[in-house]
Amino acid sequence: MLEVYAFATPNSVRIPIALEELGLPYELKSVNVRKGEQKTESFLALNSNSKVPVLVDSDDNNETPFVLTESGAILIYLAEKTGRLLPSDGAGRYRVFEQILFHGTGIGPSLGQSGYFQRQAPEVVPFAIERFRNEVARTLRVLDGVLGNSSYVAGDEYTIADIAHFGWMWRREFANVELTDTPNIARWYEQMMARPAVIRALERVTALTQ
Numbered sequence: 562m563l564e565v566y567a568f569a570t571p572n573s574v575r576i577p578i579a580l581e582e583l584g585l586p587y588e589l590k591s592v593n594v595r596k597g598e599q600k601t602e603s604f605l606a607l608n609s610n611s612k613v614p615v616l617v618d619s620d621d622n623n624e625t626p627f628v629l630t631e632s633g634a635i636l637i638y639l640a641e642k643t644g645r646l647l648p649s650d651g652a653g654r655y656r657v658f659e660q661i662l663f664h665g666t667g668i669g670p671s672l673g674q675s676g677y678f679q680r681q682a683p684e685v686v687p688f689a690i691e692r693f694r695n696e697v698a699r700t701l702r703v704l705d706g707v708l709g710n711s712s713y714v715a716g717d718e719y720t721i722a723d724i725a726h727f728g729w730m731w732r733r734e735f736a737n738v739e740l741t742d743t744p745n746i747a748r749w750y751e752q753m754m755a756r757p758a759v760i761r762a763l764e765r766v767t768a769l770t771q
Contacts, residue, residue, distance in 0.1 A: 563618055563620065566608075570732070572612075575632045581758035582645075633662075640720075647721055653718070657715045661722055664726050668697075671693055674696075707745075712752075730753075
């Protein structure tokens with residue numbers, strides 16, 4: 562059994578998408594971060610970093626289930642577990658890792674910080690707002706350039722790198738971001754939104770907020 566502890570967040574949604582794409586059965590368990598459930602004792606026992614998502618894999622009949630945190634690591638684990646959505650070797654494999662790391666160190670943090678300083682900071686800090694808006698624009702231009710040369714973010718095949726990028730594109734309104742200046746990302750995003758597995762995952766994740 563695969564259990565996914567998640568909420569309707571940019572990082573959480575990646576895991577149900579991957580599982581739907583891979584056709585793996587899973588149980589989705591809500592951790593309402595708006596109510597602080599990620600800080601409860603029971604959840605901290607799974608992830609002391611108090612972040613969603615968390616994957617618990619009991620499929621291998623081990624006495625102790627395998628618990629994994631960090632959405633990028635979970636994506637790689639699921640891809641390697643099934644032998645899908647990740648090239649087994651060669652340059653293509655490292656392009657996938659390159660894009661997952663680029664998102665984790667560039668696009669994701671800039672969107673998160675931009676949204677925070679625009680919406681949640683206790684005081685208005687114009688320098689911070691401008692800095693992260695500019696960084697969002699810069700990193701998205703980089704990704705738009707990549708998608709100008711290939712169908713997907715790591716080449717012409719759909720991979721977990723696309724799933725990694727999708728979460729924050731789905732929640733980009735948090736940082737008041739539109740895709741009008743990045744037509745290649747906009748084209749790719751529409752492709753992603755049309756995938757049946759993505760649709761199913763979004764429905765399940767969105768239901769956690771209701």
